[in-house]
Amino acid sequence: MSDTRNQEEELRSLQDTLYFIGGKWRIPVINSLCNGNKRFREIERSIPGITTRMLSKELKEMEMNKLVKRTVYDDTPVLIEYEPTEYCHSFGKIIQSMIDWGREHREVVTNKKKSSLKK
Amino acid sequence: MSDTRNQEEELRSLQDTLYFIGGKWRIPVINSLCNGNKRFREIERSIPGITTRMLSKELKEMEMNKLVKRTVYDDTPVLIEYEPTEYCHSFGKIIQSMIDWGREHREVVTNKKKSSLKK
């Protein structure tokens, strides 16, 4: 119950979450799924810049980690749908607050981008 | 006002925030500062694994971006203090929800780590 212990535990929880977020695309993909996109191309189009390779990897990992459910309907042509699990949705609140924060601080962040590393 | 436009705007805000989070250490550093750590070594010790090089870079960037205020008190030996700005604090809520999420999903995330990529 010492303060140090508390901070350690906080930090661990925090780093778990950071680890979970992982790469560049995890969050946008979760967001897209939570917005109702289900088909591979549909998700792809909703995230400008992502490549099929990256999306494919993300979805595979997310399936392994029970973040999405992949369903194959095989009427020809094959139809495949991805759906976010509850676990996935549980992350939605954080994403929403990230969106809000980003919106609120648009200018600041934008300025930062501009002045980034110019020598 | 179309739905697509909204989603685009959401995504932009989200990616701004993600960009802001940036590297591996930004969030832990903000967290440490918000927990009241002020001295370089103090911050360093509160974040196991970080190197002086990384902390130094983070703090410098954060100062440039008005996330911290650096104050030099020059009684010998020189004393230096870092303090989070309001802007920095504004990110605190998100960090807190990350901590909560991480805590709540500890097992899941932990299992994920273990089973990560073993062929």
Add this chain to the structure above:
DNA sequence: CAGGATCCTGTAGGATACTG
């Protein structure tokens, strides 16, 4: 204590082309 300077490497992730 508060950092700076160097050297080095892994790997995330981009580009591109192909398949059933």
Add this chain to the structure above:
DNA sequence: CAGTATCCTACAGGATCCTG
């Protein structure tokens, strides 16, 4: 449509040692 397969590289970030 729904992905796989290759090839390739920039750069984030680790390890180490040094300085005022």
